[in-house]
Amino acid sequence: MIWLFDLDNTLVNRDAAFAAWAGKAVADHGRTDADLAAIVAADDGGFSRKADLARVIIDRLGLPDDVPATIELFRAGIREHVEAYPGVLDTLDVLRGAGHLVGVVTNGDPAQQRGKIARCDVERHVDAIVVSGEEGVEKPDPRLVETALERLGAADADRRDVWMIGDAAHADVAVGRAAGTRTGWVSHGREWSGGARPDVVAASTRDVVALAASPAHGR
The missing domain is CATH 3.40.50.1000 (HAD superfamily/HAD-like)
Known part of the structure; x- marks a missing residue:
């Protein structure tokens, strides 16, 4: 076989890894549970367009307007947390x-x-x-x-x-x-x-x- x-x-x-990264990022930036929920929803289980997800993260976390850097940020977070x-x-x-x-x-x-x-x-x-x-x-x-x-x-x-x-x-x-x-x-x-x-x-x-x-x- x-x-x-x-x-x-x-x-x-993968989803737990993204949620773990997002939870830490929200806490580190002093944001709310609503921000976390919006980021996780925007991820759509990894099937959303990465640029669209990055835009939501930038908006919710107040990050610099740099989509490629934000994509690498959450990708690195997933790699760090995945099991x-x-x-x-x-x-x-x-x-x-x-x-x-x-x-x-x-x-x-x-x-x-x-x-x-x-x-x-x-x-x-x-x-x-x-x-x-x-x-x-x-x-x-x-x-x-x-x-x-x-x-x-x-x-x-x-x-x-x-x-x-x-x-x-x-x-x-x-x-x-x-x-x-x-x-x-x-x-x-x-x-x-x-x-x-x-x-x-x-x-x-x-x-x-x-x-x-x-x-x-x-x-």
């Missing part, structure tokens, strides 16, 4: 120990994504990493999945033997479907509302893997 994982909010808790979900890297080790191939397929800026990967020691637990900013395409473009399979030496693998797992319906589930793989959605307690359900839905990455690896989902 081949397992492809999203990075943010799948292997590592892997408890036990998730052990799960990757179990999969590899059973002879499975494991890869990461992530959208984002190369320096930012590689920084999070390094801080959380992800690379040591996987066989390949594909970052959209290094490839010139991003999820849900299926070429990212094809690139990951090539790097895993599995370009000709039966797509029924491949799982794409992530928390974002419009990116992770969509790219798996576009590439013809099976799909697992990490819900974090949300209700699925993206049309046809993925093959597996569970609250955490570890739970998704457990369900996907169960006999009920064997070929």
Whole structure:
């Protein structure tokens, strides 16, 4: 079996890292809970335009009007605070120990994504990493999945033997479907509302893997 994982909010808790940075920044600048709520809302789980988010941060914190510097400020804050979900890297080790191939397929800026990967020691637990900013395409473009399979030496693998797992319906589930793989959605307690359900839905990455690896989902 081949397992492809999203990075943010799948292997590592990116949203908690942003919230931790934002909370400290708001406190350091003497701002209010309303400012914190506005900044977190503007982040939109990492899917907002970075320049738009920077504008909200500048306004709410009273920072100098420098969008690139503000983008680097919050990116550095995320890198400083990000952590892997408890036990998730052990799960990757179990999969590899059973002879499975494991890869990461992530959208984002190369320096930012590689920084999070390094801080959380992800690379040591996987066989390949594909970052959209290094490839010139991003999820849900299926070429990212094809690139990951090539790097895993599995370009000709039966797509029924491949799982794409992530928390974002419009990116992770969509790219798996576009590439013809099976799909697992990490819900974090949300209700699925993206049309046809993925093959597996569970609250955490570890739970998704457990369900996907169960006999009920064997070929």
